[in-house]
Amino acid sequence: MGDTRSMLRGLTVVLRRPHAAPPAAVRCVSSGTVDITVPLNFWAGKRRTSHEKGHKENVYEPATGRVLCHLEPCGAVDINQAVNAAKSAFGHWSKMSGMERMKIMIEAAHIIESRREEIAEMEVVNNGKSITEARLDVDSGRLCIEYYAGLASTLAGQHVQLPGGSFAYTRREPLGVCVGIGAWNYPFQIASWKSAPALACGNSMVFKPSPVTPVTAVLLAEIYAQAGAPDGLFNVVQGSQETGSLLCHHPDVAKVSFTGSVPTGKKIMEMASRGVKPVTLELGGKSPLLIFQDSDLENAVRGALMANFLSQGQVCSNGTRVFVQRDILSEFVEEVVKRTQSIEIGDPLLETTRMGALVSKPHLEKVLSFVEQAKKEGASVLCGGEPFVPSDPKLKGGYYMTPCVLGDCTDEMTCVKEEIFGPVMSVLSFETEEEVLHRANNTTLGLAAGVFTRDVRRAHRVVEHLKAGSCFINNYNITPVEVPFGGFKMSGIGRENGQVTIEHYSQLKTVFVEMGDVDSLF
Numbered sequence: 457m458g459d460t461r462s463m464l465r466g467l468t469v470v471l472r473r474p475h476a477a478p479p480a481a482v483r484c485v486s487s488g489t490v491d492i493t494v495p496l497n498f499w500a501g502k503r504r505t506s507h508e509k510g511h512k513e514n515v516y517e518p519a520t521g522r523v524l525c526h527l528e529p530c531g532a533v534d535i536n537q538a539v540n541a542a543k544s545a546f547g548h549w550s551k552m553s554g555m556e557r558m559k560i561m562i563e564a565a566h567i568i569e570s571r572r573e574e575i576a577e578m579e580v581v582n583n584g585k586s587i588t589e590a591r592l593d594v595d596s597g598r599l600c601i602e603y604y605a606g607l608a609s610t611l612a613g614q615h616v617q618l619p620g621g622s623f624a625y626t627r628r629e630p631l632g633v634c635v636g637i638g639a640w641n642y643p644f645q646i647a648s649w650k651s652a653p654a655l656a657c658g659n660s661m662v663f664k665p666s667p668v669t670p671v672t673a674v675l676l677a678e679i680y681a682q683a684g685a686p687d688g689l690f691n692v693v694q695g696s697q698e699t700g701s702l703l704c705h706h707p708d709v710a711k712v713s714f715t716g717s718v719p720t721g722k723k724i725m726e727m728a729s730r731g732v733k734p735v736t737l738e739l740g741g742k743s744p745l746l747i748f749q750d751s752d753l754e755n756a757v758r759g760a761l762m763a764n765f766l767s768q769g770q771v772c773s774n775g776t777r778v779f780v781q782r783d784i785l786s787e788f789v790e791e792v793v794k795r796t797q798s799i800e801i802g803d804p805l806l807e808t809t810r811m812g813a814l815v816s817k818p819h820l821e822k823v824l825s826f827v828e829q830a831k832k833e834g835a836s837v838l839c840g841g842e843p844f845v846p847s848d849p850k851l852k853g854g855y856y857m858t859p860c861v862l863g864d865c866t867d868e869m870t871c872v873k874e875e876i877f878g879p880v881m882s883v884l885s886f887e888t889e890e891e892v893l894h895r896a897n898n899t900t901l902g903l904a905a906g907v908f909t910r911d912v913r914r915a916h917r918v919v920e921h922l923k924a925g926s927c928f929i930n931n932y933n934i935t936p937v938e939v940p941f942g943g944f945k946m947s948g949i950g951r952e953n954g955q956v957t958i959e960h961y962s963q964l965k966t967v968f969v970e971m972g973d974v975d976s977l978f
């Protein structure tokens with residue numbers, strides 16, 4: 457973000473003021489000791505309990521397996537209240553200038569910076585990822601808000617000169633109340649990536665986090681409110697598919713932005729289509745990583761680890777099909793296995809931990825069953841793929857596994873065809889560029905892809921042919937907020953981040969201005 461970010465940071469110094477401590481939602485922050493008792497819904501400027509009494513869902517702490525809090529799913533009354541609050545905030549927010557919106561968003565970014573550790577800790581407690589990664593997620597959310605704050609005042613139309621002095625101009629206008637629905641792997645970051653462009657364009661938002669990770673989106677809601685956003689600008693409603701579908705069907709909702717699996721994405725599109733509402737869909741992947749024999753091996757190995765093991769492998773863009781050119785296969789595999797085995801697994805709140813717990817028990821079981829299936833289909837487990845029990849007694853009920861590298865994989869195996877969404881890398885060998893391109897593209901998904909080579913011509917030739925929304929040359933899983941992110945094929949529709957996302961959260965109005973007389977045909 458370079459100069460722009462320094463410029464924004466300079467401005468925030470002027471805006472900085474001391475911030476009150478957040479409400480006491482937790483007793484203390486170490487694994488196994490956090491209890492969350494405050495309501496996790498937030499609309500019209502306040503935390504709220506659901507009107508739906510009686511039904512509560514357990515939310516677990518992945519590091520220990522204990523219950524962290526109870527979720528009250530929102531029903532129709534709650535959704536109506538949240539959408540009404542968002543509608544009323546929209547009336548005010550959409551009339552503000554981009555500069556005015558920018559100031560509030562920058563203030564929110566500042567508060568995030570000052571509460572970075574607290575937000576990151578809550579993310580760890582609720583999601584199970586390491587504190588090191590959680591801090592980077594919070595930073596990414598903040599940077600996204602800063603980036604779109606910077607763009608808020610640049611939204612503009614076009615002037616078109618027409619015959620006889622007449623002219624037309626276009627106005628870029630917000631859509632209205634936008635709905636965001638998030639997945640559980642990057643809870644705070646997803647809420648930030650969706651709200652930042654939406655708010656910058658003058659929309660308001662009702663956001664539904666995953667019921668598995670309800671804790672941190674509401675912190676973002678508090679932060680926007682504390683930064684000076686009008687009540688109802690960014691609201692959080694908790695719940696599962698019933699709550700999500702109430703949001704998608706609501707007649708006052710103008711757009712749905714969804715991050716999650718392909719099957720749910722299809723349902724969202726179907727529901728939105730009934731109201732002819734635009735959708736952004738950020739869906740699953742089964743991305744290829746191509747490692748040619750002329751690669752810098754050290755960087756290729758590092759890239760493969762980054763492509764597979766961030767967030768316990770629960771990353772949509774992961775390059776889980778690692779195609780290695782045959783001549784360097786054994787050398788590459790030896791090094792990857794050695795480093796995978798040395799990944800520190802354990803308490804995600806410890807600084808030394810590099811891999812925490814998977815998000816839930818059923819998910820851990822699903823990932824382990826993929827490893828079993830791979831064995832049955834003829835893959836060899838080169839390392840990992842087993843449940844892991846840390847020595848610390850308080851972590852014994854946590855959802856840990858050893859990161860896994862599968863060798864002798866073939867294109868027909870389930871582990872190579874399906875998204876596992878866990879720390880499981882499948883290694884495949886190839887001979888020629890043409891062959892590997894065909895195999896890499898032979899999937900219905902197309903979120904990301906990567907290539908490691910020292911040959912600059914090959915690198916660009918290969919990415920030109922890869923059918924994926926985000927391609928990496930000599931790196932992997934880098935997501936600067938300044939560049940668009942999104943999928944080809946069944947991996948999604950639309951983009952998040954970058955300038956283009958402004959188009960997904962706004963609409964063009966054309967205004968024709970007659971400077972002469974009406975030339976009527978009648």
Ligand SMILES: NC(=O)c1ccc[n+]([C@@H]2O[C@H](COP(=O)([O-])OP(=O)(O)OC[C@H]3O[C@@H](n4cnc5c(N)ncnc54)[C@H](O)[C@@H]3O)[C@@H](O)[C@H]2O)c1
Pocket residue numbers: 637638639640641642664665666667695696697698699700701704715716717718719720721723724737738739740741771772773875877903943947948
């Ligand atoms: N492309 C991306 O940017 C991206 C990022 C993160 C995760 N993902 C994908 O997300 C998936 C994992 O996340 P998940 O298990 O939370 O996905 P999911 O599809 O099960 O759930 C995602 C969200 O949709 C909600 N939902 C479920 N059914 C719904 C319905 N019928 N109507 C409305 N809302 C509904 C859930 O409550 C949750 O909030 C993986 O496939 C992963 O690749 C994609």
